[in-house]
Amino acid sequence: MADMTTVKGKWRTVDLAYMALFAVLMTVCAWISVPLPVPFTLQTFAICAAMGVLGGRRSTWAVAVYLLLGAVGLPVFSGFRGGLGALLGTTGGYILGFLAMPLVYWLVTDLLGDRLAVSATAMVLGLAVCYAFGTAWFVVLYTRSSGPITVGAALGMCVLPFVIPDLVKMALALTLSRRLRDRLK
Structure with missing residues (x-):
């Protein structure tokens, strides 16, 4: 589905x-929290599904709306959290990094189709940018509050346990979104 979402500049x-x-x-x-040794939520599934169904432009706006709802205090984040505290805390960089996922997807699919x-690659690249931004954010804030931490230790705590679940969620979202997108045309 082309990302032709405006008529004369209007949604x-x-x-x-x-x-x-x-x-x-x-x-x-x-x-929704999946209770494994390292519990995870399904946020990345929803973001990838949005990218697959809506395309880059509209999914970027959907993620921006989600982040704004959380920023004003609505409990939209994991653990029913919301507010600037959730976004500005040590793991807030990963939440803010969610916006990078559809932006990268938009750029890559716009350039390569x-x-x-291409869609799968764009999703993986977007997730990598989200991980990179979130990890950099985590290292800076953790160092300020608790003392120095290496990037490797931060990756071991905050990224590595989630890579496989995120890739599985991404594959599922891509498969489902392709089918759903065809029915929405």
């Missing part, structure tokens, strides 16, 4: 509805 009502729907899906998925391999 169509259906585009706004889809963006709002995916912002809500991100919220619900943030509240929307084939399955």
